[in-house]
Amino acid sequence: MLSIHCRVTVIVVLLSLASPMWAAASDRAERESEKGFKPMCNGKDLTGWDGMPGWWKVTDGVVWAESTPEKPAKTTHYLFWKEAEPADFEMRVSCRISGKANSGVSFRCKRLPNWNLEGYQADLDSANQYTGCFYQDGRGIVAQRGEKVHIHAAGKKTVEVFADAKELLKAIKRDGWNDYRSTAAGPRIGIWINGVLMCEVEDHDKKLSLRRGVIALQIHQGPSMKAEFKNPRIRIDTP
Template structure:
Protein backbone atom coordinates (compact mmCIF):
# COMPACT_ATOMS: atom_id res chain seq x y z
CA UNK A 1 0.00 0.00 0.00
CA UNK A 2 1.44 3.36 -1.01
CA UNK A 3 2.17 6.10 1.53
CA UNK A 4 0.20 9.31 1.33
CA UNK A 5 1.98 12.53 0.25
CA UNK A 6 3.01 15.38 2.57
CA UNK A 7 0.67 17.73 0.71
CA UNK A 8 -2.29 15.43 1.30
CA UNK A 9 -1.39 15.11 4.99
CA UNK A 10 -1.48 18.91 5.29
CA UNK A 11 -4.89 19.03 3.57
CA UNK A 12 -6.25 16.33 5.88
CA UNK A 13 -4.91 18.11 8.96
CA UNK A 14 -6.65 21.32 7.85
CA UNK A 15 -9.90 19.41 7.27
CA UNK A 16 -9.72 17.75 10.69
CA UNK A 17 -9.07 21.10 12.35
CA UNK A 18 -12.15 22.55 10.64
CA UNK A 19 -14.29 19.70 11.98
CA UNK A 20 -12.87 20.08 15.47
CA UNK A 21 -13.41 23.84 15.59
CA UNK A 22 -17.09 23.26 14.81
CA UNK A 23 -17.55 21.45 18.11
CA UNK A 24 -20.94 20.09 19.15
CA UNK A 25 -20.87 22.41 22.16
CA UNK A 26 -21.76 25.16 19.71
CA UNK A 27 -25.37 25.34 18.59
CA UNK A 28 -25.99 24.90 14.87
CA UNK A 29 -27.03 28.53 14.61
CA UNK A 30 -23.58 29.63 15.81
CA UNK A 31 -21.93 27.62 13.02
CA UNK A 32 -22.34 29.61 9.78
CA UNK A 33 -24.35 27.72 7.19
CA UNK A 34 -25.29 24.81 9.45
CA UNK A 35 -28.88 23.74 10.09
CA UNK A 36 -29.99 21.67 13.08
CA UNK A 37 -31.46 18.26 12.16
CA UNK A 38 -32.75 17.29 15.63
CA UNK A 39 -34.56 19.35 18.25
CA UNK A 40 -33.32 17.28 21.19
CA UNK A 41 -36.87 16.59 22.39
CA UNK A 42 -38.70 14.30 19.97
CA UNK A 43 -38.41 12.67 16.54
CA UNK A 44 -40.01 15.51 14.60
CA UNK A 45 -38.44 15.57 11.14
CA UNK A 46 -37.48 11.89 11.28
CA UNK A 47 -39.28 8.69 10.31
CA UNK A 48 -38.55 5.16 11.54
CA UNK A 49 -40.03 1.81 12.45
CA UNK A 50 -42.41 2.10 15.38
CA UNK A 51 -41.00 0.87 18.66
CA UNK A 52 -37.35 1.08 17.67
CA UNK A 53 -36.47 4.76 17.95
CA UNK A 54 -37.04 7.21 20.79
CA UNK A 55 -35.42 10.17 22.54
CA UNK A 56 -33.55 9.58 25.80
CA UNK A 57 -31.64 12.30 27.66
CA UNK A 58 -31.69 14.55 24.61
CA UNK A 59 -30.38 11.90 22.22
CA UNK A 60 -31.95 9.84 19.43
CA UNK A 61 -31.75 6.29 20.77
CA UNK A 62 -32.26 2.70 19.66
CA UNK A 63 -31.57 -0.44 21.64
CA UNK A 64 -31.75 -4.19 21.14
CA UNK A 65 -31.94 -6.56 24.11
CA UNK A 66 -32.23 -10.33 24.64
CA UNK A 67 -35.96 -9.77 25.16
CA UNK A 68 -36.24 -7.54 22.08
CA UNK A 69 -33.55 -8.53 19.59
CA UNK A 70 -32.97 -6.68 16.34
CA UNK A 71 -33.31 -9.28 13.59
CA UNK A 72 -32.76 -7.01 10.57
CA UNK A 73 -31.25 -3.60 9.91
CA UNK A 74 -33.67 -0.74 10.17
CA UNK A 75 -33.11 2.97 9.90
CA UNK A 76 -34.41 6.26 11.17
CA UNK A 77 -34.70 8.48 8.09
CA UNK A 78 -34.20 12.23 8.07
CA UNK A 79 -37.07 13.98 6.31
CA UNK A 80 -35.13 17.13 5.41
CA UNK A 81 -34.23 16.19 1.85
CA UNK A 82 -31.69 14.25 -0.18
CA UNK A 83 -28.49 16.29 0.03
CA UNK A 84 -25.66 15.74 -2.41
CA UNK A 85 -22.71 17.85 -1.30
CA UNK A 86 -22.66 18.57 2.43
CA UNK A 87 -20.88 18.45 5.76
CA UNK A 88 -22.71 16.53 8.49
CA UNK A 89 -21.65 16.79 12.13
CA UNK A 90 -23.03 14.77 15.02
CA UNK A 91 -22.18 13.03 18.27
CA UNK A 92 -22.69 9.30 18.76
CA UNK A 93 -22.30 6.82 21.59
CA UNK A 94 -22.42 3.06 21.06
CA UNK A 95 -22.42 0.26 23.62
CA UNK A 96 -21.96 -3.12 21.93
CA UNK A 97 -22.73 -4.03 18.35
CA UNK A 98 -22.53 -2.05 15.13
CA UNK A 99 -24.28 0.96 13.67
CA UNK A 100 -23.74 3.65 11.07
CA UNK A 101 -24.88 6.80 9.35
CA UNK A 102 -26.34 6.38 5.87
CA UNK A 103 -25.91 9.17 3.33
CA UNK A 104 -26.38 9.58 -0.42
CA UNK A 105 -28.55 6.47 -0.02
CA UNK A 106 -31.75 5.04 -1.48
CA UNK A 107 -34.85 4.28 0.56
CA UNK A 108 -36.10 0.68 0.53
CA UNK A 109 -39.28 -0.89 1.96
CA UNK A 110 -39.74 -1.36 5.71
CA UNK A 111 -37.28 1.40 6.71
CA UNK A 112 -34.34 -0.22 4.94
CA UNK A 113 -31.73 1.68 2.92
CA UNK A 114 -29.04 1.07 0.31
CA UNK A 115 -25.92 3.17 -0.22
CA UNK A 116 -22.97 4.78 1.53
CA UNK A 117 -22.50 4.39 5.27
CA UNK A 118 -20.12 6.06 7.71
CA UNK A 119 -19.54 3.05 9.92
CA UNK A 120 -19.76 2.86 13.72
CA UNK A 121 -18.52 -0.29 15.45
CA UNK A 122 -18.05 -0.94 19.16
CA UNK A 123 -15.55 -3.73 18.42
CA UNK A 124 -13.45 -1.39 16.29
CA UNK A 125 -13.07 -3.32 13.03
CA UNK A 126 -15.35 -1.03 11.02
CA UNK A 127 -15.23 2.16 13.08
CA UNK A 128 -14.44 5.13 10.84
CA UNK A 129 -14.66 3.10 7.63
CA UNK A 130 -16.66 3.99 4.52
CA UNK A 131 -19.05 1.14 3.70
CA UNK A 132 -21.43 0.78 0.77
CA UNK A 133 -24.06 -1.94 0.43
CA UNK A 134 -23.22 -2.94 -3.16
CA UNK A 135 -19.44 -3.03 -2.72
CA UNK A 136 -18.76 -3.54 0.99
CA UNK A 137 -15.84 -1.67 2.51
CA UNK A 138 -14.77 1.06 0.10
CA UNK A 139 -12.19 2.67 2.39
CA UNK A 140 -11.22 1.09 5.69
CA UNK A 141 -9.91 3.09 8.63
CA UNK A 142 -6.46 4.42 7.73
CA UNK A 143 -7.04 4.30 3.97
CA UNK A 144 -7.43 6.83 1.19
CA UNK A 145 -8.95 5.03 -1.80
CA UNK A 146 -9.42 6.30 -5.34
CA UNK A 147 -11.96 4.23 -7.30
CA UNK A 148 -11.82 4.79 -11.06
CA UNK A 149 -14.72 4.60 -13.52
CA UNK A 150 -14.26 0.84 -13.92
CA UNK A 151 -14.15 0.11 -10.19
CA UNK A 152 -10.38 -0.32 -9.92
CA UNK A 153 -8.97 0.86 -6.58
CA UNK A 154 -5.77 2.73 -5.79
CA UNK A 155 -5.08 2.63 -2.05
CA UNK A 156 -2.75 4.88 -0.07
CA UNK A 157 -2.24 5.06 3.69
CA UNK A 158 -3.55 7.79 5.97
CA UNK A 159 -2.09 6.14 9.06
CA UNK A 160 -2.08 2.99 11.13
CA UNK A 161 -5.57 1.62 11.76
CA UNK A 162 -4.85 0.64 15.37
CA UNK A 163 -3.33 4.04 16.15
CA UNK A 164 -6.31 5.85 14.64
CA UNK A 165 -8.65 3.68 16.72
CA UNK A 166 -7.07 5.15 19.87
CA UNK A 167 -8.76 8.47 19.06
CA UNK A 168 -12.22 6.87 19.37
CA UNK A 169 -13.63 6.76 22.90
CA UNK A 170 -15.21 3.47 23.95
CA UNK A 171 -18.80 3.63 25.25
CA UNK A 172 -18.59 7.42 25.34
CA UNK A 173 -19.57 10.33 23.12
CA UNK A 174 -17.59 10.80 19.90
CA UNK A 175 -17.89 13.49 17.24
CA UNK A 176 -18.41 12.25 13.67
CA UNK A 177 -17.83 14.59 10.73
CA UNK A 178 -18.88 13.44 7.24
CA UNK A 179 -17.98 15.59 4.25
CA UNK A 180 -19.16 14.71 0.74
CA UNK A 181 -18.25 16.98 -2.17
CA UNK A 182 -18.50 15.64 -5.69
CA UNK A 183 -16.69 12.32 -5.87
CA UNK A 184 -14.74 12.89 -2.64
CA UNK A 185 -15.91 11.63 0.77
CA UNK A 186 -14.00 12.20 4.02
CA UNK A 187 -14.84 10.68 7.41
CA UNK A 188 -13.37 12.12 10.62
CA UNK A 189 -13.96 11.19 14.26
CA UNK A 190 -12.98 13.53 17.08
CA UNK A 191 -11.17 15.76 14.61
CA UNK A 192 -9.03 12.96 13.17
CA UNK A 193 -9.48 11.83 9.56
CA UNK A 194 -10.24 8.10 9.62
CA UNK A 195 -10.84 7.32 5.94
CA UNK A 196 -11.22 9.04 2.61
CA UNK A 197 -12.49 7.97 -0.80
CA UNK A 198 -12.66 9.44 -4.27
CA UNK A 199 -15.39 7.35 -5.89
CA UNK A 200 -15.84 7.67 -9.66
CA UNK A 201 -17.21 4.21 -10.44
CA UNK A 202 -19.86 4.40 -13.17
CA UNK A 203 -23.35 3.35 -12.11
CA UNK A 204 -22.41 2.92 -8.44
CA UNK A 205 -21.02 6.21 -7.14
CA UNK A 206 -24.10 8.04 -5.83
CA UNK A 207 -24.11 11.84 -5.79
CA UNK A 208 -27.14 12.45 -3.56
CA UNK A 209 -29.70 10.62 -1.45
CA UNK A 210 -31.28 10.19 1.95
CA UNK A 211 -29.61 10.38 5.35
CA UNK A 212 -30.43 7.72 7.94
CA UNK A 213 -29.32 6.31 11.30
CA UNK A 214 -28.91 2.55 11.69
CA UNK A 215 -29.72 -0.06 14.29
CA UNK A 216 -27.96 -3.31 13.36
CA UNK A 217 -28.95 -6.94 14.03
CA UNK A 218 -26.78 -9.04 16.30
CA UNK A 219 -25.94 -9.09 20.01
CA UNK A 220 -27.59 -6.64 22.44
CA UNK A 221 -26.52 -3.06 21.76
CA UNK A 222 -27.44 0.57 22.30
CA UNK A 223 -26.79 3.44 19.91
CA UNK A 224 -27.41 7.14 20.53
CA UNK A 225 -27.04 10.28 18.39
CA UNK A 226 -27.26 13.96 19.29
CA UNK A 227 -26.19 17.44 18.13
CA UNK A 228 -26.93 16.60 14.51
CA UNK A 229 -26.44 19.47 12.09
CA UNK A 230 -25.77 19.80 8.38
CA UNK A 231 -24.33 22.33 5.97
CA UNK A 232 -25.39 21.79 2.34
CA UNK A 233 -23.12 23.02 -0.45
CA UNK A 234 -23.88 23.80 -4.07
CA UNK A 235 -23.52 20.59 -6.06
CA UNK A 236 -20.00 20.12 -7.40
CA UNK A 237 -19.41 19.02 -10.95
CA UNK A 238 -18.72 15.27 -11.33
Protein backbone atom coordinates (compact mmCIF):
# COMPACT_ATOMS: atom_id res chain seq x y z
CA MET A 1 0.00 0.00 0.00
CA LEU A 2 1.30 3.46 -0.92
CA SER A 3 2.03 5.80 1.95
CA ILE A 4 0.13 9.08 2.20
CA HIS A 5 3.30 10.89 1.14
CA CYS A 6 3.63 8.73 -1.97
CA ARG A 7 -0.04 9.15 -2.88
CA VAL A 8 0.25 12.93 -2.58
CA THR A 9 3.40 12.89 -4.72
CA VAL A 10 1.65 10.84 -7.42
CA ILE A 11 -1.32 13.23 -7.44
CA VAL A 12 0.97 16.27 -7.72
CA VAL A 13 2.88 14.68 -10.60
CA LEU A 14 -0.34 13.77 -12.43
CA LEU A 15 -1.71 17.28 -12.00
CA SER A 16 1.52 18.81 -13.27
CA LEU A 17 1.32 16.61 -16.36
CA ALA A 18 -2.35 17.36 -16.92
CA SER A 19 -2.08 21.16 -16.63
CA PRO A 20 -0.24 21.67 -19.94
CA MET A 21 -2.78 19.40 -21.67
CA TRP A 22 -5.68 21.42 -20.28
CA ALA A 23 -3.99 24.64 -21.36
CA ALA A 24 -3.35 23.25 -24.85
CA ALA A 25 -6.98 22.12 -25.14
CA SER A 26 -8.15 25.57 -24.05
CA ASP A 27 -5.89 27.22 -26.64
CA ARG A 28 -7.23 24.92 -29.37
CA ALA A 29 -10.82 25.70 -28.39
CA GLU A 30 -10.05 29.43 -28.48
CA ARG A 31 -8.49 29.14 -31.95
CA GLU A 32 -11.45 27.12 -33.19
CA SER A 33 -13.90 29.73 -31.89
CA GLU A 34 -12.05 32.45 -33.82
CA LYS A 35 -12.08 30.60 -37.16
CA GLY A 36 -13.49 32.66 -40.00
CA PHE A 37 -13.12 35.99 -38.20
CA LYS A 38 -11.29 38.91 -39.80
CA PRO A 39 -9.92 41.96 -37.96
CA MET A 40 -11.87 45.16 -38.53
CA CYS A 41 -9.07 47.50 -37.44
CA ASN A 42 -5.32 47.44 -38.10
CA GLY A 43 -4.60 48.67 -34.56
CA LYS A 44 -2.57 51.64 -35.82
CA ASP A 45 -4.97 54.09 -37.43
CA LEU A 46 -8.53 54.51 -38.69
CA THR A 47 -7.99 52.92 -42.09
CA GLY A 48 -11.28 51.30 -43.10
CA TRP A 49 -13.32 53.51 -40.79
CA ASP A 50 -15.03 56.89 -41.13
CA GLY A 51 -16.08 59.35 -38.44
CA MET A 52 -16.27 63.07 -37.81
CA PRO A 53 -12.70 64.41 -38.00
CA GLY A 54 -11.06 65.13 -34.67
CA TRP A 55 -13.13 62.79 -32.54
CA TRP A 56 -11.92 59.24 -33.05
CA LYS A 57 -8.35 58.05 -32.47
CA VAL A 58 -6.30 54.86 -32.22
CA THR A 59 -3.75 54.46 -29.42
CA ASP A 60 -1.87 51.22 -28.65
CA GLY A 61 -4.40 49.23 -30.65
CA VAL A 62 -7.42 50.82 -28.96
CA VAL A 63 -10.03 52.83 -30.88
CA TRP A 64 -11.45 55.56 -28.69
CA ALA A 65 -13.37 58.82 -28.44
CA GLU A 66 -13.73 61.18 -25.50
CA SER A 67 -16.02 63.99 -24.38
CA THR A 68 -14.35 66.48 -22.01
CA PRO A 69 -15.29 69.83 -20.42
CA GLU A 70 -12.90 71.47 -22.88
CA LYS A 71 -14.30 69.55 -25.84
CA PRO A 72 -17.79 68.27 -25.03
CA ALA A 73 -19.66 65.95 -27.37
CA LYS A 74 -22.62 68.13 -28.30
CA THR A 75 -23.92 65.47 -30.66
CA THR A 76 -23.67 61.70 -30.65
CA HIS A 77 -20.64 60.53 -32.64
CA TYR A 78 -20.37 57.34 -34.68
CA LEU A 79 -17.38 55.67 -36.26
CA PHE A 80 -18.48 53.73 -39.35
CA TRP A 81 -16.85 50.55 -40.62
CA LYS A 82 -16.53 51.02 -44.39
CA GLU A 83 -15.60 47.53 -45.54
CA ALA A 84 -19.08 45.96 -45.72
CA GLU A 85 -22.77 46.29 -44.89
CA PRO A 86 -23.39 42.74 -43.68
CA ALA A 87 -26.71 40.97 -43.29
CA ASP A 88 -25.78 37.87 -41.28
CA PHE A 89 -22.66 38.00 -39.14
CA GLU A 90 -21.05 37.61 -35.76
CA MET A 91 -19.03 40.54 -34.39
CA ARG A 92 -16.77 40.46 -31.35
CA VAL A 93 -15.14 43.45 -29.67
CA SER A 94 -13.80 44.36 -26.22
CA CYS A 95 -15.32 47.57 -24.81
CA ARG A 96 -14.43 49.83 -21.91
CA ILE A 97 -16.19 53.01 -20.81
CA SER A 98 -15.46 55.61 -18.15
CA GLY A 99 -17.17 58.71 -16.81
CA LYS A 100 -20.92 59.04 -17.24
CA ALA A 101 -20.70 57.10 -20.46
CA ASN A 102 -23.37 55.97 -22.88
CA SER A 103 -22.08 53.95 -25.80
CA GLY A 104 -22.69 50.87 -27.87
CA VAL A 105 -22.14 48.91 -31.06
CA SER A 106 -24.61 49.71 -33.86
CA PHE A 107 -25.36 47.31 -36.72
CA ARG A 108 -27.74 46.75 -39.63
CA CYS A 109 -27.95 50.52 -39.75
CA LYS A 110 -28.79 53.09 -42.39
CA ARG A 111 -26.18 55.80 -42.60
CA LEU A 112 -27.50 59.38 -42.44
CA PRO A 113 -25.81 62.72 -43.23
CA ASN A 114 -23.30 64.27 -40.81
CA TRP A 115 -22.01 60.93 -39.52
CA ASN A 116 -25.38 59.96 -38.08
CA LEU A 117 -27.38 56.74 -38.41
CA GLU A 118 -30.50 54.82 -37.50
CA GLY A 119 -30.67 51.12 -36.78
CA TYR A 120 -30.01 48.39 -34.23
CA GLN A 121 -27.63 48.73 -31.27
CA ALA A 122 -26.09 46.56 -28.58
CA ASP A 123 -26.20 49.00 -25.67
CA LEU A 124 -23.54 49.92 -23.12
CA ASP A 125 -23.60 52.52 -20.34
CA SER A 126 -21.62 53.20 -17.16
CA ALA A 127 -24.71 53.07 -14.93
CA ASN A 128 -25.50 49.61 -16.39
CA GLN A 129 -29.11 50.63 -16.86
CA TYR A 130 -29.00 49.72 -20.55
CA THR A 131 -25.90 47.52 -20.75
CA GLY A 132 -26.77 44.26 -22.50
CA CYS A 133 -30.05 45.61 -23.87
CA PHE A 134 -31.05 45.69 -27.53
CA TYR A 135 -32.07 49.12 -28.84
CA GLN A 136 -33.35 50.52 -32.11
CA ASP A 137 -33.53 54.18 -33.12
CA GLY A 138 -37.14 55.32 -33.26
CA ARG A 139 -38.28 52.19 -31.48
CA GLY A 140 -36.49 52.43 -28.14
CA ILE A 141 -35.49 49.41 -26.06
CA VAL A 142 -36.58 46.32 -27.99
CA ALA A 143 -35.31 43.77 -25.46
CA GLN A 144 -34.23 44.31 -21.89
CA ARG A 145 -31.37 42.39 -20.36
CA GLY A 146 -32.63 38.88 -19.54
CA GLU A 147 -35.38 38.85 -22.18
CA LYS A 148 -36.08 36.78 -25.27
CA VAL A 149 -38.43 38.79 -27.48
CA HIS A 150 -40.42 37.56 -30.47
CA ILE A 151 -41.85 40.35 -32.62
CA HIS A 152 -44.64 39.36 -34.97
CA ALA A 153 -45.19 40.74 -38.48
CA ALA A 154 -47.74 43.30 -37.25
CA GLY A 155 -45.40 44.45 -34.48
CA LYS A 156 -46.88 42.58 -31.50
CA LYS A 157 -44.24 41.49 -28.98
CA THR A 158 -44.09 38.24 -27.04
CA VAL A 159 -41.60 38.44 -24.17
CA GLU A 160 -40.00 35.56 -22.27
CA VAL A 161 -37.85 36.38 -19.24
CA PHE A 162 -35.04 33.81 -19.17
CA ALA A 163 -32.79 35.41 -16.52
CA ASP A 164 -32.85 38.06 -13.82
CA ALA A 165 -31.54 41.37 -15.15
CA LYS A 166 -29.68 42.18 -11.93
CA GLU A 167 -28.09 38.73 -11.79
CA LEU A 168 -26.77 39.18 -15.33
CA LEU A 169 -24.94 42.32 -14.18
CA LYS A 170 -22.58 40.05 -12.22
CA ALA A 171 -21.02 39.04 -15.55
CA ILE A 172 -20.16 42.67 -16.37
CA LYS A 173 -16.92 44.29 -15.25
CA ARG A 174 -17.51 47.84 -14.09
CA ASP A 175 -14.71 50.14 -15.29
CA GLY A 176 -12.99 47.20 -17.00
CA TRP A 177 -12.88 45.59 -20.43
CA ASN A 178 -16.00 43.66 -21.41
CA ASP A 179 -16.14 41.27 -24.35
CA TYR A 180 -19.18 42.00 -26.50
CA ARG A 181 -20.52 39.48 -29.00
CA SER A 182 -23.36 40.41 -31.35
CA THR A 183 -24.93 37.91 -33.74
CA ALA A 184 -27.38 38.48 -36.57
CA ALA A 185 -28.93 35.66 -38.59
CA GLY A 186 -32.05 36.55 -40.55
CA PRO A 187 -34.60 37.82 -38.03
CA ARG A 188 -32.62 36.53 -35.03
CA ILE A 189 -30.36 38.82 -32.99
CA GLY A 190 -28.30 37.84 -29.94
CA ILE A 191 -26.15 39.88 -27.56
CA TRP A 192 -23.57 38.32 -25.23
CA ILE A 193 -21.20 39.97 -22.74
CA ASN A 194 -18.22 38.04 -21.39
CA GLY A 195 -19.71 34.82 -22.74
CA VAL A 196 -23.10 35.30 -21.04
CA LEU A 197 -26.29 35.72 -23.07
CA MET A 198 -27.88 39.09 -22.28
CA CYS A 199 -30.88 39.11 -24.63
CA GLU A 200 -32.28 37.62 -27.82
CA VAL A 201 -34.69 39.02 -30.38
CA GLU A 202 -36.55 37.47 -33.30
CA ASP A 203 -37.80 40.42 -35.33
CA HIS A 204 -40.43 39.82 -38.01
CA ASP A 205 -41.95 43.32 -37.93
CA LYS A 206 -42.75 44.17 -41.55
CA LYS A 207 -42.23 47.89 -41.01
CA LEU A 208 -39.35 48.14 -38.55
CA SER A 209 -37.20 45.02 -38.78
CA LEU A 210 -33.78 45.37 -40.43
CA ARG A 211 -31.87 42.77 -42.42
CA ARG A 212 -28.69 44.52 -43.57
CA GLY A 213 -26.69 47.69 -42.96
CA VAL A 214 -23.60 49.43 -41.70
CA ILE A 215 -21.75 48.74 -38.45
CA ALA A 216 -20.59 51.61 -36.23
CA LEU A 217 -19.10 52.35 -32.82
CA GLN A 218 -20.73 55.05 -30.70
CA ILE A 219 -20.01 57.69 -28.10
CA HIS A 220 -23.17 59.45 -26.96
CA GLN A 221 -23.57 63.17 -26.55
CA GLY A 222 -23.50 64.34 -22.95
CA PRO A 223 -21.17 64.79 -19.97
CA SER A 224 -17.50 63.87 -19.73
CA MET A 225 -16.98 60.29 -20.84
CA LYS A 226 -14.65 58.02 -22.75
CA ALA A 227 -15.51 55.01 -24.91
CA GLU A 228 -12.80 52.53 -25.95
CA PHE A 229 -12.95 49.56 -28.31
CA LYS A 230 -10.28 46.90 -28.74
CA ASN A 231 -9.79 44.06 -31.21
CA PRO A 232 -13.02 44.38 -33.24
CA ARG A 233 -13.41 41.40 -35.55
CA ILE A 234 -16.17 39.94 -37.65
CA ARG A 235 -17.28 36.78 -39.39
CA ILE A 236 -19.71 37.47 -42.21
CA ASP A 237 -22.02 34.54 -42.89
CA THR A 238 -23.90 33.57 -46.03
CA PRO A 239 -27.66 33.74 -45.41
